[in-house]
Amino acid sequence: MIELYILLxxxxxxxxxxxxxxxxxxxxVAVGGVGMGLSMVFLILKAPDVAITQLVxxxxxxxxLIRATLKVxxxxxxxxxxxxxxxxxxxxxxxxxxxxxxxxxxxxxxGYPLMRIASTYLEQGLMKTGAVNLVSSIILDFRAYDxxxxxxxxxxxxxxxxxxxxxxxxxxLNEKVEEENE
Amino acid sequence: xxxxxxxxxxLIVKTITRFTVGLILLYGIYIxxxxxxxxGGGFAGGVIIALSIIHLMLAYGKDITFKKVPRKTVSFFExxxxxxxxxxxxLGFLGGYFFMNVLPKGESFKLFSAGIxxxxxxxxxxxxxxxxxxxxxxLVLLKFKVEIKDKNKSG
Numbered sequence: 654m655i656e657l658y659i660l661l662x663x664x665x666x667x668x669x670x671x672x673x674x675x676x677x678x679x680x681x682v683a684v685g686g687v688g689m690g691l692s693m694v695f696l697i698l699k700a701p702d703v704a705i706t707q708l709v710x711x712x713x714x715x716x717x718l719i720r721a722t723l724k725v726x727x728x729x730x731x732x733x734x735x736x737x738x739x740x741x742x743x744x745x746x747x748x749x750x751x752x753x754x755x756x757x758x759x760x761x762x763x764g765y766p767l768m769r770i771a772s773t774y775l776e777q778g779l780m781k782t783g784a785v786n787l788v789s790s791i792i793l794d795f796r797a798y799d800x801x802x803x804x805x806x807x808x809x810x811x812x813x814x815x816x817x818x819x820x821x822x823x824x825x826l827n828e829k830v831e832e833e834n835e
Numbered sequence: 836x837x838x839x840x841x842x843x844x845x846l847i848v849k850t851i852t853r854f855t856v857g858l859i860l861l862y863g864i865y866i867x868x869x870x871x872x873x874x875g876g877g878f879a880g881g882v883i884i885a886l887s888i889i890h891l892m893l894a895y896g897k898d899i900t901f902k903k904v905p906r907k908t909v910s911f912f913e914x915x916x917x918x919x920x921x922x923x924x925x926l927g928f929l930g931g932y933f934f935m936n937v938l939p940k941g942e943s944f945k946l947f948s949a950g951i952x953x954x955x956x957x958x959x960x961x962x963x964x965x966x967x968x969x970x971x972x973x974l975v976l977l978k979f980k981v982e983i984k985d986k987n988k989s990g
Contacts, residue, residue: 702874702876704874705866705879709879713882716893779943782940783940783952784952785943792876793877797934798934801920807962808917814974818976
């Protein structure tokens with residue numbers, strides 16, 4: 654278990670660096686380090702499916718972040734009022750911790766889930782679906798509705814991106830200037 | 836070769852890319868087709884296929900990539916994946932209910948087994964690969980547009 658805690662501390666430090674550092678490229682690299690650490694955590698917790706997905710999606714996100722958004726100048730908000738911000742942050746964190754302490758008492762213990770249906774899937778999954786990889790049999794057979802919804806979400810996201818960044822129907826630069834004059 | 840006609844990265848990167856793109860694509864297809872036997876599945880394999888095309892685009896520039904993978908193909912594959920997945924779901928009505936595993940289960944631990952699950956994996960991988968590559972494409976083209984606008988402002 655000790656390597657898990659080392660990876661968790663590494664990820665927390667990486668996240669803090671990603672927030673605090675001024676250079677955008679260093680921040681993106683720190684985010685990538687956090688993602689790689691998360692992938693290794695999944696691997697240690699014996700979830701290779703999630704680890705593979707996390708790894709490849711992390712690589713894709715890094716490429717998109719570096720290639721598509723890094724050259725654009727983003728405004729930094731480094732103005733004052735940090736005393737108020739810190740006080741509000743600490744206040745919210747303490748409120749969340751207080752309610753979490755009262756709520757988490759009632760949760761079932763680690764490894765003893767509330768829903769007993771998972772054991773049925775584990776026992777009869779191979780017989781009912783014929784798939785050796787039980788994760789695959791659950792997401793594509795027992796829980797296929799969820800996968801259909803997820804595919805719909807991705808489809809909607811792609812259509813949304815295509816619509817926002819489209820070429821047709823977009824106003825020219827001169828038209829925008831005229832609008833601003835009015 | 837003059838500087839203006841040169842797109843993409845240096846000769847070393849291009850040569851290495853020529854060797855590795857096919858391997859990455861094959862690995863993605865392996866992950867998809869063995870999704871019901873070994874870890875992986877449609878989503879991860881689709882992202883790996885999208886990464887191989889993105890690799891080609893980063894190394895060779897967008898013109899050669901568009902020659903190999905036109906934008907029409909991307910939207911065609913994404914729509915095909917979505918319709919294929921929904922069609923497999925509707926196929927379940929032959930046996931009784933939505934998403935029923937109507938095909939024969941076959942023998943476990945073999946490639947051709949588990950009924951509709953490999954077909955679902957293929958449909959999802961088509962959708963995810965084409966969709967994520969499309970998002971990357973659009974965001975990169977947006978970057979070019981921002982640069983052109985900046986040039987207009989300064990000039």
